[in-house]
Amino acid sequence: MTTETAIISTKGLNLYYGDNHALQEIDISFARNRVTALIGPSGCGKSTLIRCLNRMNDLVDNVRVEGEILFDGEDIVSPRADVVEIRKRIGMVFQKPNPFPKSIYENVAYGPRVHGIRDKKTLDLIVEKSLKDAALWDEVKDRLHASALGLSGGQQQRLCIARTLAVEPEVILMDEPCSALDPIATAKIEDLLEELKKRYTVIMVTHNMQQAARSSDYTGFMYLGKLIEFGETDQIFEAPREQLTENYVTGRFG
Amino acid sequence: MSEKFHEELKELRREFCEYGAFSTLMLKDAFEALKTGNLDLAADVNARKKYLSSRSDYFDERLLTLIARYQPMAQDLRTIVCTLKMNTAFYRIGRYGKDIAILVPDFAASGHLGRMLNLPHMAEIVFSMIDDTLEAYESGNTSLLLDFSERDDRVDDLRYSVFREGITYMMEDPRNIGRCMDYVMIARYLERCGDHCCAMAEKIHYMATGERVDIS
Numbered sequence: 001m002t003t004e005t006a007i008i009s010t011k012g013l014n015l016y017y018g019d020n021h022a023l024q025e026i027d028i029s030f031a032r033n034r035v036t037a038l039i040g041p042s043g044c045g046k047s048t049l050i051r052c053l054n055r056m057n058d059l060v061d062n063v064r065v066e067g068e069i070l071f072d073g074e075d076i077v078s079p080r081a082d083v084v085e086i087r088k089r090i091g092m093v094f095q096k097p098n099p100f101p102k103s104i105y106e107n108v109a110y111g112p113r114v115h116g117i118r119d120k121k122t123l124d125l126i127v128e129k130s131l132k133d134a135a136l137w138d139e140v141k142d143r144l145h146a147s148a149l150g151l152s153g154g155q156q157q158r159l160c161i162a163r164t165l166a167v168e169p170e171v172i173l174m175d176e177p178c179s180a181l182d183p184i185a186t187a188k189i190e191d192l193l194e195e196l197k198k199r200y201t202v203i204m205v206t207h208n209m210q211q212a213a214r215s216s217d218y219t220g221f222m223y224l225g226k227l228i229e230f231g232e233t234d235q236i237f238e239a240p241r242e243q244l245t246e247n248y249v250t251g252r253f254g
Numbered sequence: 255m256s257e258k259f260h261e262e263l264k265e266l267r268r269e270f271c272e273y274g275a276f277s278t279l280m281l282k283d284a285f286e287a288l289k290t291g292n293l294d295l296a297a298d299v300n301a302r303k304k305y306l307s308s309r310s311d312y313f314d315e316r317l318l319t320l321i322a323r324y325q326p327m328a329q330d331l332r333t334i335v336c337t338l339k340m341n342t343a344f345y346r347i348g349r350y351g352k353d354i355a356i357l358v359p360d361f362a363a364s365g366h367l368g369r370m371l372n373l374p375h376m377a378e379i380v381f382s383m384i385d386d387t388l389e390a391y392e393s394g395n396t397s398l399l400l401d402f403s404e405r406d407d408r409v410d411d412l413r414y415s416v417f418r419e420g421i422t423y424m425m426e427d428p429r430n431i432g433r434c435m436d437y438v439m440i441a442r443y444l445e446r447c448g449d450h451c452c453a454m455a456e457k458i459h460y461m462a463t464g465e466r467v468d469i470s
């Protein structure tokens with residue numbers, strides 16, 4: 001990653017759920033305008049790691065975080081960090097699409113409204129741009145005021161991406177964004193990643209190794225709370241250095 | 255699922271080793287037929303080309319099927335790609351055997367010039383390279399491949415010397431032209447086999463270690 005700048009990097013990051021040492025001494029850097037995938041078996045800590053990056057773990061009881069997470073040079077683990085601001089700049093898309101039970105328009109306009117934008121024209125523009133960026137505009141432009149819950153799963157997921165984009169984040173975290181979608185909807189999201197990374201940084205957790213191989217620039221392999229190997233995606237899937245990574249990507253695990 | 259895939263890949267690799275040995279034997283038998291003027295053996299080598307070709311198609315198909323069905327990664331992927339490349343190379347090596355075999359009748363009446371120039375020496379080195387290629391593929395022992403550059407250089411030098419010596423014979427007596435042209439062709443076939451071995455050695459090295467090396 002010599003020619004690329006890191007937007008987020010962690011140093012000596014440790015996380016405990018009570019006595020469970022869920023993340024152990026994680027040092028990782030996420031490159032700006034790149035897609036980074038985190039892979040690993042269930043329970044390896046990959047979701048926990050990305051949830052640290054926008055302080056989502058604050059919502060979990062009994063969690064203790066040690067170490068440093070630098071976002072644009074600022075430590076976001078610090079109690080002084082502004083969590084609302086962090087979550088605006090680091091948006092998140094979840095495994096299951098979770099649109100609000102409101103219209104398509106209101107779903108996208110919600111974030112900007114919370115951040116104080118009231119002007120109807122400005123909101124219209126933001127909604128249109130966000131839906132276009134999420135490759136959903138053409139499918140919904142004639143029914144913006146219909147309920148979001150009437151959309152298909154794949155459309156709902158793209159709506160959630162549009163909702164994230166509406167507050168102009170710098171980083172988008174995706175926690176298994178396609179695991180509830182069919183292959184065609186998955187392909188649309190993957191195509192979208194190519195576009196998104198021109199303006200955003202994407203960090204994605206996935207169980208689907210082929211998806212990581214297809215759509216990411218960098219891949220980190222995690223196992224039992226540790227980052228075992230991190231490198232360019234080509235290298236991780238063609239010629240991993242660590243035996244554990246080799247075993248995982250070739251399906252010789254457990 | 256993954257166990258089934260690994261079993262299939264292992265079995266295919268074993269079958270491919272047999273194919274490599276089959277193709278190598280075509281080349282070795284052809285050269286033996288050439289040395290001894292054994293027309294029956296030469297005809298036999300020529301007849302093996304059908305099986306050579308059908309097996310090559312078989313490996314192409316099976317390897318593509320494995321990719322399509324299992325989307326292999328890491329060493330599994332490297333093994334499949336290496337085997338695909340080696341499939342082409344061993345098909346070519348077998349075909350060079352056939353090409354040599356069909357020249358054998360040219361020498362039946364007249365015998366050889368000298369000790370076939372430097373061809374036996376050349377063949378010996380090329381055979382050693384092919385044997386080591388197969389052995390390294392089977393065992394993953396890449397140390398067998400370390401001196402391929404040097405061996406290939408010797409093969410290239412010998413090819414040139416066959417060419418020079420052939421010209422001398424041809425200038426001496428135009429009736430030597432036919433046989434000498436054959437020698438020059440055979441030297442070229444053997445030299446090509448050496449090149450195939452170098453290319454395969456690079457693939458095997460990558461398959462076994464994940465590191466790319468440059469061999470001559």
